[in-house]
Amino acid sequence: xxxxxxxxxxxxxxxxxxxxxxxxxxxxxxxxxxxxxxxxxxxxxxxxxxxxxxxxxxxxxxxxxxxxxxxxxxxxxxxxxxxxxxxxxxxxxxxxxxxxxxxxxxxxxxxxxxxxxxxxxxxxxxxxxxxxxxxxxxxxxxxxxxxxxxxxxxxxxxxxxxxxxxxxxxxxxxxxxxxxxxxxxxxxxxxxxxxxxxxxxxxxxxxxxxxxxxxxxxxxxxxxxxxxxxxxxxxxxxxxxxxxxxxxxxxxx
Amino acid sequence: xxxxxxxxxxxxxxxxxxxxxxxxxxxxxxxxxxxxxxxxxxxxxxxxxxxxxxxxxxxxxxxxxxxxxxxxxxxxxxxxxxxxxxxxxxxxxxxxxxxxxxxxxxxxxxxxxxxxxxxxxxxxxxxxxxxxxxxxxxxxxxxxxxxxxxxxxxxxxxxxxxxxxxxxxxxxxxxxxxxxxxxxxxxxxxxxxxxxxxxxxxxxxxxxxxxxxxxxxxxxxxxxxxxxxxxxxxxxxxxxxxxxxxxxxxxxxxxxxxxxxxxxxxxxxxxxxxxxxxxxxxxxxxxxxxxxx
Numbered sequence: 001x002x003x004x005x006x007x008x009x010x011x012x013x014x015x016x017x018x019x020x021x022x023x024x025x026x027x028x029x030x031x032x033x034x035x036x037x038x039x040x041x042x043x044x045x046x047x048x049x050x051x052x053x054x055x056x057x058x059x060x061x062x063x064x065x066x067x068x069x070x071x072x073x074x075x076x077x078x079x080x081x082x083x084x085x086x087x088x089x090x091x092x093x094x095x096x097x098x099x100x101x102x103x104x105x106x107x108x109x110x111x112x113x114x115x116x117x118x119x120x121x122x123x124x125x126x127x128x129x130x131x132x133x134x135x136x137x138x139x140x141x142x143x144x145x146x147x148x149x150x151x152x153x154x155x156x157x158x159x160x161x162x163x164x165x166x167x168x169x170x171x172x173x174x175x176x177x178x179x180x181x182x183x184x185x186x187x188x189x190x191x192x193x194x195x196x197x198x199x200x201x202x203x204x205x206x207x208x209x210x211x212x213x214x215x216x217x218x219x220x221x222x223x224x225x226x227x228x229x230x231x232x233x234x235x236x237x238x239x240x241x242x243x244x245x246x247x248x249x250x251x252x253x
Numbered sequence: 254x255x256x257x258x259x260x261x262x263x264x265x266x267x268x269x270x271x272x273x274x275x276x277x278x279x280x281x282x283x284x285x286x287x288x289x290x291x292x293x294x295x296x297x298x299x300x301x302x303x304x305x306x307x308x309x310x311x312x313x314x315x316x317x318x319x320x321x322x323x324x325x326x327x328x329x330x331x332x333x334x335x336x337x338x339x340x341x342x343x344x345x346x347x348x349x350x351x352x353x354x355x356x357x358x359x360x361x362x363x364x365x366x367x368x369x370x371x372x373x374x375x376x377x378x379x380x381x382x383x384x385x386x387x388x389x390x391x392x393x394x395x396x397x398x399x400x401x402x403x404x405x406x407x408x409x410x411x412x413x414x415x416x417x418x419x420x421x422x423x424x425x426x427x428x429x430x431x432x433x434x435x436x437x438x439x440x441x442x443x444x445x446x447x448x449x450x451x452x453x454x455x456x457x458x459x460x461x462x463x464x465x466x467x468x469x470x471x472x473x474x475x476x477x478x479x480x481x482x483x484x485x486x487x488x489x490x491x492x493x494x495x496x497x498x499x500x501x502x503x504x505x506x507x508x509x510x511x512x513x514x515x516x517x518x519x520x521x522x523x524x525x526x527x528x529x530x531x532x533x534x535x536x537x538x539x540x541x542x543x544x545x546x
Contacts, residue, residue: 014394015306016341031393033339039255055346057337059299060314060389095339097391099310100294103431 007126007237011134011245019135021127025232026162027102028123032131036092050087052079055095056124066117074124077178077187081129083138092137096124104165118189119147119168121176125187126234133242143186144210144234145178148202150194157198159205173198177206181235210234257343265471272453272461277468279305284462284508289402289519291409293527297436298414302406305465306396309403311410312389315417317428320376320383328375329385332360332407340392352399359400359490360390363445363479364407367487374440377419377426384416386439397465400477404447409520412441413527445487446516448509449477457495460505462512476502478509482517 007025014020017033024030037050044051054075056067074096082092101120122145129143149163149171160167168174173192180186190199212233260268268278275283287305294301298313320327334357336344344350349357364370375384388410390403415436418429451464451472464472474494479487486506491497 014308014339015396016394017339031339033393035338035342038342055338057339057391059312059391060387062333093338093342095337097310097337097339097393099312100296100299103296 006232007234009126009130009237009241011130011241017135019131019133019137021130021134022099023123023127023130024100025123025126027100027164028098028120029100030120030123030127031097031099032127033095033097034093034128034131034135034137036135036137037087037090038093040089040091044091045089048088049084050082050090050092052082052084053091053093054078054128055093057095057097059098059100070118070121070124073118073121073187073189074128077125077143078128078132080186081139081141081143081180082132083140086138092132094128094131096127098124102165104169118176118191119163119174121145121187121189122147122178125178126238129238130241134245141180141182141184142238143178143180144238145176145187146206146209146234147174147176148205149174150192150198150202159198159201161205161209175199175202175206177203177210179207179210183207183211212236255342257341260467260470264467268467268471269453272459272468277461279465281463283460284512286463286512287398287465289405289516291405291519291523293409293413293523298410300406300410300413302402302409304398304402304405304463306394307398307402308393309399309406310391310393311403311406312391313386313410313414314389315384315386315414317377317382317426318385320380322380325380326376327372328383330365330370330372330375330388331385332357332365332388332390334360334390334403336392336395340395355492356390356399356403359447359477359479359488360404360407362488362490363404363447364411367443367445367479369408369441369443369445370411371440371442377421382426386411386414386416395466397467397469398449398463400447400449401463404445404479405516405520408444408446409523411439412444412520412524414439443481443483443485444517444520445479445481446513447477447479448512449475450505450509451475452495452497455495457497458501460497460501462508476505478506480506480509480513482514484510484513 009021009023011021013022014033017035019034020032022031040051052075054071056070057063058067125143125145132139146161149160149167150173151158151160151167151171163171173190173194176189178187212235290303292301301310318329334353336353338344377383388407392399415438418434418437420427451461451468452474453459453472457474474497476491478489
């Protein structure tokens with residue numbers, strides 16, 4: 001599984017959209033295009049704030065209720081982040097095109113009815129945030145997100161961050177958590193059986209990945225024998241991606 | 254949804270005047286393509302084509318389904334072309350525009366109706382089980398000449414695609430996972446390519462290949478020729494616009510043949526490169542159960 005590799009991102013990959021980003025991590029590849037603020041349709045127009053339209057498109061097959069569910073989750077999270085009150089009667093359109101999902105060599109998947117489920121949320125949210133930053137949409141905070149699964153192995157419980165499709169199939173419960181850059185929890189979705197203790201463990205593991213800022217390399221020695229296998233430092237990744245982009249754009253100065 | 258901005262009168266006249274003087278905005282010759290790039294994904298059947306600023310991603314997938322009752326021996330082959338607001342904000346979800354319908358029709362005529370994919374080979378159990386091959390075309394960015402880019406990507410994706418291997422033993426069908434048996438390629442008969450011409454001038458006397466979005470907006474007519482590298486023409490679509498002389502069209506067709514040969518050559522080299530990249534240690538030949546014909 002490619003979970004050991006670092007996340008990769010490219011900003012402004014599409015020439016005609018206001019902002020765009022391509023993000024790939026742990027087998028997921030998502031491209032986002034962000035247009036906005038643009039004129040809203042009459043039915044979406046809101047007198048006080050901008051409407052955030054999120055469209056999730058699967059790589060293969062037609063989108064169904066699962067995609068609509070993902071869209072509603074992302075829409076509510078992104079509306080909290082974007083300063084929607086600044087653009088009344090406007091529309092901010094986020095299109096998320098899934099390009100690749102990790103495949104499981106040990107089973108054949110049904111593809112014609114696409115079935116995205118929520119381990120893909122971190123990739124979608126991360127791409128959307130990068131796209132919004134690329135489109136210079138004013139935001140209250142940025143967000144980082146991760147997925148964790150609780151698996152039973154050799155009679156012991158273990159929290160696995162960024163689980164592979166095989167681990168997901170065997171997991172007791174799967175959790176998706178997202179944090180803003182002010183360390184506030186903005187999205188928490190869970191599936192399966194779990195206790196409050198397990199959720200707390202997952203929360204700690206996720207917070208460690210999403211909310212560390214900068215000094216991510218100080219505790220690598222500790223991670224080696226820690227109970228949780230450490231993922232990447234998402235906030236550091238977000239910062240460095242944007243720093244690289246700004247440095248490249250302002251090269252002429 | 255916002256309307257797509259049309260080029261201003263000045264812009265239009267600038268482009269047209271330049272074309273009358275045999276000059277294009279990006280300095281290309283009239284019958285020259287923009288740089289065409291093709292990349293394959295990690296999974297089989299994922300192809301991304303970049304033609305200048307036009308970008309198309311195509312993914313092919315397959316699953317076992319029940320055939321249509323009137324065609325019990327044929328597999329199902331569909332090409333889904335849905336333009337999302339990613340292409341341009343003027344496109345809406347679930348409301349097909351003219352561009353989308355025309356693109357879908359052209360791809361259908363070029364790839365499906367020309368018999369490029371042998372649908373009979375997709376049949377597993379007559380009347381009960383067939384493969385359903387689905388091609389999803391995602392247009393990421395549209396800067397003119399969507400048809401050629403999309404058609405090239407669809408053909409590339411289908412030729413790159415591998416479907417799971419199957420076997421029939423005592424009336425029981427087994428579909429093997431990629432871990433059990435190496436997936437097999439589709440039975441592909443020929444590779445058609447779309448070559449689009451745009452016409453300018455009062456009589457449509459200036460013919461331009463691979464028009465950009467600005468050039469597409471000021472043209473008086475267009476013609477898409479689909480053919481393979483053997484010069485077998487699958488279809489010619491000239492949908493309205495200014496009438497063009499028959500001799501000029503013949504000239505267009507012969508240039509199109511040269512371009513189709515170029516595209517075919519490019520696709521073959523890219524496929525060979527990709528096969529070499531995947532064949533680490535030269536063990537792939539041993540995994541295949543395919544017989545030489």
